[in-house]
Amino acid sequence: MDLKGRVAVVTGAGSGIGRAMAERFAAAGMHLALADIEAEPLAVVADALRERGCEVEAERLDVRDSAALEALAVRCFSRFGGAHVLCNNAGVASGGPVWEISEEDWDWVIGVNLVAVVHGIRAFVPKMIASGEPGHIVNTASIAGLTCPAFMSPYTVTKHAVVALSDTLRSDLAMSDAMIGVSVLCPGWVRTRIHESDRNRPGGEADASEELSMMRELVDGFIAGGIDPADVAEQVHDAVVNGQFWIRTHPEMEPMVAKRCEAIIAGEPPPPMLPTDIK
Numbered sequence: 001m002d003l004k005g006r007v008a009v010v011t012g013a014g015s016g017i018g019r020a021m022a023e024r025f026a027a028a029g030m031h032l033a034l035a036d037i038e039a040e041p042l043a044v045v046a047d048a049l050r051e052r053g054c055e056v057e058a059e060r061l062d063v064r065d066s067a068a069l070e071a072l073a074v075r076c077f078s079r080f081g082g083a084h085v086l087c088n089n090a091g092v093a094s095g096g097p098v099w100e101i102s103e104e105d106w107d108w109v110i111g112v113n114l115v116a117v118v119h120g121i122r123a124f125v126p127k128m129i130a131s132g133e134p135g136h137i138v139n140t141a142s143i144a145g146l147t148c149p150a151f152m153s154p155y156t157v158t159k160h161a162v163v164a165l166s167d168t169l170r171s172d173l174a175m176s177d178a179m180i181g182v183s184v185l186c187p188g189w190v191r192t193r194i195h196e197s198d199r200n201r202p203g204g205e206a207d208a209s210e211e212l213s214m215m216r217e218l219v220d221g222f223i224a225g226g227i228d229p230a231d232v233a234e235q236v237h238d239a240v241v242n243g244q245f246w247i248r249t250h251p252e253m254e255p256m257v258a259k260r261c262e263a264i265i266a267g268e269p270p271p272p273m274l275p276t277d278i279k
């Protein structure tokens with residue numbers, strides 16, 4: 001797809017991977033509709049892109065609010081006349097053993113990481129199909145959508161679901177006449193603020209057991225040593241242009257995925273793993 005002059009929508013655009021995707025699509029000559037729950041970082045990103053001559057619609061919203069995403073779609077189509085690349089990217093992480101995670105935290109992570117992706121698709125895709133123009137949807141999952149590390153169950157469950165949702169969406173679109181492609185982004189560690197997700201947690205920062213705090217410290221180190229979000233954004237850009245489904249930014253992690261698939265086929269339980277085994 002030729003991106004110049006077309007419109008990209010990015011959720012979670014105030015930080016990390018979302019911000020880098022917005023910058024990469026702006027560099028490709030696209031107009032942008034950006035959303036984030038954090039007003040200030042979003043305004044900083046939007047202003048910097050406007051200074052570079054990009055047209056930007058920026059909206060502070062909570063992606064769990066389907067009406068807010070509907071309203072963004074309406075504004076995007078009325079201002080720019082369309083939407084061509086939709087990146088359902090906002091995400092949060094929460095940790096602990098399955099039985100210790102509160103009902104509120106399950107709701108929060110499922111709401112942001114999974115249900116919001118459905119909201120984004122429901123708000124934009126009917127309009128994209130009706131426009132008859134080419135389009136592409138990028139859903140941000142994770143390597144945690146292809147593996148099952150301990151202590152990350154809400155995150156892992158939602159990211160597996162985003163992989164399944166993206167694969168199904170691809171089939172659904174293939175059955176229609178729409179010229180709309182799908183990609184699912186499955187990164188390993190990326191240098192962002194994902195490990196500080198509690199900054200947006202309803203009710204503030206969660207208490208953590210000693211064991212969980214130690215695990216978090218290790219994860220902080222992996223995030224700090226992760227790849228640059230700009231490298232991820234470059235691969236997202238290329239996947240959109242080339243119509244590529246899987247976006248796998250960390251090929252060194254693929255043997256982990258292969259081991260799990262081989263265990264499934266062999267009828268064996270997949271080997272247990274910790275977040276620190278993701279490397």
Ligand SMILES: NC(=O)c1ccc[n+]([C@@H]2O[C@H](COP(=O)([O-])OP(=O)(O)OC[C@H]3O[C@@H](n4cnc5c(N)ncnc54)[C@H](O)[C@@H]3O)[C@@H](O)[C@H]2O)c1
Nearest residue numbers: 012014015016017037062063090091142189190192193194
């Ligand atoms: N960083 C990594 O190592 C990594 C690896 C795999 C996948 N991911 C995924 O990448 C995506 C982007 O995360 P990131 O790593 O850039 O982290 P980040 O924390 O830097 O950025 C996430 C953005 O989402 C926004 N957000 C959070 N809750 C929101 C809500 N309810 N409504 C709207 N916006 C909300 C945040 O304000 C933030 O700007 C997430 O889906 C994450 O799960 C990250």
